[in-house]
Every structure is written in structure tokens, then in C-alpha cells.
Amino acid sequence: MELIVEGVSHRYGDVVALEGIDLEVREGETLALIGPSGCGKSTLLGIMGGILQASAGRVRVKGAPPPGSLNPQTYIFQDFALLPWRTVEGNVALALEHHGLSDAEREARIADVLARTGLGEFRQAFPKQLSGGMRQRVGIARALAVKPAILLMDEPLSALDAQTRELLMEDFLALWLRERITAVYVTHNLTEALRLADRVCVLSRRPGRVREMVTIDMPQAERTSQAAQAHLAGLHDRLWRLIKAEAQVAEREVAPA
């Protein structure tokens, strides 16, 4: 399924968060949205998935969701958004319970996604018993359980420590290189964007506009090789130059009281 954003603008009171955003997320690609903090990345992601109402413009989808898809646009959240009173299995079930699946089908979906995310032995654990990385795996399992057509990820690794992030990133890649789920990945981490994305959309700040669209023409599987490092380092520099000045301004900003 494709996602088409047409002339989306958004304002919070007097602040123009997004202005005239046009972009397309193509079938099967991973699009990274990067930009300095306060550029409206998360707002744009919210609008893309229909949990925020844009002030102007519209978002459309093209194509049919895969068979068995219960929730075509599915989020993975930065803070995991797990219900602390439900077990791992209960948290995954939450996304399925209101769809009237048979018990067998629901159980099959839960068992399948827990196995794929390496959570099989933690079915009965509560979120507080799990490490940050494991909690985000539950978030991923919950998202996969509804067979999404488009995954919308809001800095899914930002709340994790550097080592866990590294491990989870590889798992992420393995999962969706296999499935090729269309994905939008919001991050402020350039390395993550360069490791995971097919294209990187750089947003400017206040108002948030599409500043540049950078294509990474190298399959994800090859990006860890020695040969790839120089090319990726060059891209990293280019992206950093694009957002550095604005990131400096953002960093020195005082929030309105």
C-alpha cells in the first residue's frame, strides 16, 4: 500500500508546525523522516496515520492492504505504549480482541508474532518485568499481529540504550527485509536513518517543510560492509550539514512558558 501526503499544513495556535508537505511513501519502501527537534516529524507521522487532524491538506492511501490486515496503518511508539496491567500476550491481544477473530485464529496470530520477535518465553510477563528492548519488541509484536500495510514508527529506538538500539535495529531489518512492509520511520538519529531507510526525507524547522529527499541507493544488506562505509559517511555528512544550523537553534530555544 502507498501513502500520499498532499499539501499538509498544521499549526498549534500561532506556531506553524508543518507547511505544505507533499510526499509519497512508495510500496515496500522505508522512508525515514529526519529533522531537528521541533520540526514536526512526529506531528506529520500522527497525521499520516489519522490520529492527528491536519489543519490543511490531506493524506490518502493507494492500493489494497494485504489479506488478513486488520489495521492497515499501524504505529510503533517511542514510549512503547504498553498497558502495564496486561501481560505480553494480553498487550498483543488488545489489538486483536475487537475484530471478532476465532479463538484459534487469535491464538495463532499471537503465537506467530511472539515467536518472530523472540518473546515466546515471556508470554505471561508484565511489562515492568521486561527490559526496554524487550518492551519495544512487544510493541513490534503487537504491530505485526494486525498484519499492517504501512508501519508508522515514531522514534522507536530513542528510549533505549545504545547497545540495545544496535541489537534491535538488526532485528528490525531482518523482520522487514523479509516482509517488505511499507514503513515510515521518524528519527533524529542519522545513523539509524542511513542503516534502515531507502529514502530519507529531511524536514526543516518552523515551519516544517520538506527540505530535501535523499535516496540511499544501496540495499540494506550491504550497508555494513567495509566498502559501503565511505559512501554512507559521505551521506551522513551531507544530512548533518542540512540540519546542523537548525539543530543549533533548536537546542538554544526556550519553550514558551
Add this chain to the structure above:
Amino acid sequence: MKTGAEIRDVTFRGGGFTVVPKRGAALVAFVALIAFWELACRAGWVSPIFLPSPANIVAALHELLATGKLWLHISESLRRLAIGWSFGTVSGLGIGFAIGVWSLSRAVGLPLVSALFPIPKIALLPLLILWLGIGEPSKVATIALGVFFPTAIATFSAIDSVPRNLIRMGQSFNLPAIDVLRKIVLPGALPGILAGFRITASIGLILLVSAEMIGAEYGIGAFILQAGNLMQTDQLLAGVVMLSILGLLIGTGLTRLEAWLLRWR
């Protein structure tokens, strides 16, 4: 050379300001206090008419138990408390939920609840007696009113404190509104609601005793008042001991309930 390069221990300076469990200290203090009280009575330092000794109070309790009067008063009190508290809690939960969830009911209900909450409900008892008569309904209504407001306030505050991101998550998975309420808002608000129960249980107990002091034949409040009128201070204090045991039992029950309902914490 000698002064600059000498080797010294780093002094520990991080002590204190942490709570360390001291087992048995409370029990010792408790026993010491009662022993001192008993001693003061036996030595004749205080008149037994004004302050009976712990042994006298136990004897009075024992007599009440033997004659069956203890159970009569307690059961009467418990019945009033249970009915009044349940009415107040159910209606408080309902209104609190409405205020917590719907903007219109919040706009109407919040100022009303805030305005009526500070009235000491016992002040309304004479009015309730005029409306409902001196019998049971006015007593139960006083308790219910006293319980209603804190329950409503605890409920909507608890709903306000449910993380919005969990609600957005539910919506992002297309959960129907009723499921968002049932599976996310209600369990998320439960800790705050249960904390409210603790407060309303003690308010209920206070109002129970006060209401029973006006025109009640049986009940712990009535019993204490009668004992006071007859200068039977041992009976009076036996009644107070019953109340404190009752309060302790209710508190323990609520702790158990919390531990079971909130076992995910």
C-alpha cells in the same frame, strides 16, 4: 614532598537520611505505653472515673462480648456504613467517570462538585432529618453524601492521570470507544480510585459515629454517647477500641484488595 604526596583515606560522608526497618521497635513502644498507662492507674495517679486502666477496658469489652451487646452495636453500625458507603461510592464513581470522560459533563459537574465538596456533610444531618425523618435514611444519606464527593473527585482525577498516549494507542488500533474506556481508561484509573476508597472509608466511619450520636438506639456511636452520659468511661473507651479495630480491619481489607487488583504494579 611529604605534605603534597601523602596518602589518606576518603572519609565516608553519605550516611543517614535513609529509612532502615527496625523490627519490633513499634511493638516495644506500644507495650511500654500500655504498661505505663496501667501503672499510672494502679498507682492511683489518675482517677479511674476519668481514665480507666487498660485492664478495665479489656474487662468491659469482655463483658460486652459475653452479653452479646458488642455484636448488636457493631452489626448495626456495619449495616449503616455498608449501605451508605455503597450508595456514595456507586454514585461517586458514575459522576466521576462522566466528569472524567465527557467535556460537557465536566463543564457542568466540576464546578458543582467543587462548590459542594467543602461543606462538612455532618452539618446537613439536621436538614436530612427534616427531610427523611430521624430513622435510618437520614443517617445513611449523610454517610453517602460524605463518601460521594471524595469518590467523584478521586475518580475524575484518576482518569485525568491515565496517560493520553495509551488512549491514542488504543485509537490507533481502532479500538471502539467502549473498549478504550473498559480496557484502558478504567484499569488505568483504578489505582487512583482505590486510593480514594481509603479516604472515603475513614470519612464514612467519622460520619457514621456522628450520625449515630443523634437519635440512634444501637450502633457504636450511640453506645459511646450513652456510656459518656452515664460516666461509664471503661465502656466508652471499649467503644473507641472497637472503632479503631474496625478502622484497622477496613484498612487491611483495602490493602489486600489493592494488592490483588493492582498486582501488575
